[in-house]
Amino acid sequence: MGKAILKVLTAEEARGSDVDPSRCLIWRDSAEVPRDWSMARRWAGVLCNDRIDEKESAEAAIVLDGIETPGVIAPGDVVRLVEGGPLVSVLYRRGSNSNTLFATERCNSFCVMCSQPPRDVDDRWLVEEMIDTIPLIDCDEVQLGISGGEPTLLGDDLLVVLHQARRHLPETGLHILSNGRRFADSDFARCVWAVRHPNVTWGIPVYSDCREIHDYVVQAKGAWDETLEGLYNLAKFNANIEVRVVVQRGNVERLGELAYFIFRNLTFVKHIAFMGLEPMGFARANYDRIWIDPVDCGEYLKDAAFFLANRGMAVSLYNFPLCTLPGELWPLAQKSISDWKNTYLAECAVCDVRDRCCGFFASIDERWTSRGIRPISASGAFGVARKAGATDEMA
């Protein structure tokens, strides 16, 4: 079945762009034909929310009109069309804060809180898709994610993807989520380095300083050892590494020890992110094993985060609404939730710090909601600042 990966552009932008015309799907605001309209440029086709007159669209190889959900696709997006199919998939969205390429559904770990449970399928077509999509992404895109499953399971296909990104998007940083285990193979780490992509960050989870706890969380014996070996191999080649720690019942009590472990043994790490749970996938089935109310994590988070930050390591908190955190940690909290799965609760309407707060995952429900959720008033915010040692002049 025919498949096409195309760039949606207005005619004006398409004329001025160096995107291959045969990969351009021209965006039309309305069914009315523009004055300088011509398909002679061999564009791939036309896309319009309204219905287009058939006679006039006859020259176009592909016509997408009468879109049922206007607003989903816009100029700048990269879309996948399947011949004869009714769906258009958006692979890249101009203006999104979280564009991510999907590498594979396979994974060699089975984390108890995994939000994207793995499937053992032959999905090498995803590699072709990444290779075809990358040249169509805006070259001024600041950051592009690569995720899965486990991207390193691509083996040398990952090198091809990195090379393609380096070639077509030299200014775009790549942020690749991986468990790092395949980098225990030093040769693979060397090959990745040898592609010389100028700006790659590896986001790699380490859940505990304790082998047994980490292996339990990822449900794979030996994973902790492999991940650490992988981290050292990456460090050997000066890779940018971000350690990610999903905070949950099994590892929260040793967060301080983990921070000490990272400081002493992983000094090359560029950034550490402590992350709240996402209630999707395996997490939902393992609620009893993993759930801990964020307000009960505050002291552990303070211990770990300040231990590292006070020693010059960059620390962030992801997925923790501000009202669930002690005020001292607010400067470290980031707006971390991808726009397409981000939501706020009714209480947030009157919250003064809503704009700085990451809010919630759209998949949240009653049992995944902290008992500490409450709107913060401006005076409340100042109240917290006072507690942290502000002077009277600030009142």
Added chain:
Amino acid sequence: MKWRKRLLQVLRWSVMTVGGVSTAALGFSSAAEQDTGVGALRDSDHDRVLLPNTLNATADDRYAQHRSHSSHSSHRSHRSSGSRGGIRRTVPAPVPQPQESPQPGSPAPSAPSTVAPQSPRGRPQPTPQDLSMMVVRVQAALMRRGFYVGDIDGILGPVTRAGLKAFQKSEGLAQTGRMDIDTLTRLGISIP
């Protein structure tokens, strides 16, 4: 018999590439089976041994004709690669068709790297992007085996060629410095 020597050479590969095919499944018996325990199919059109389950058994030498070239500048107006949707244009080849299976030692005619002529088997020649990606795989495979220490940049330059030749020498292959089927197969790379 020439093909038997070739078979023994080829069997130095990992067992996976030879597969566990029984001679009964192959439908014939030969003297070679007692020696090697594996049957082999003789392709009468070419002096080449095709094994069941062999990597690249049905591929043609599309990547071997590629000559070294200067680096392609990073640009977006290239043809889309492969056969993934979109509109493909085939351009008549201005050069003679390449040999089906180049004999070791004799130079294969070069195909310009910007057109997509049809090869005799009907498959289009690789685009510059396809070639570049294949070179990335070759460089990685050579690096793993200690035959290449440069950047993995998708460029088939003198250092990569030297690595290819050194690998070919160690495997008892003709040192062509080209990405021919045998070399790619020994490197564990499948031709798409």
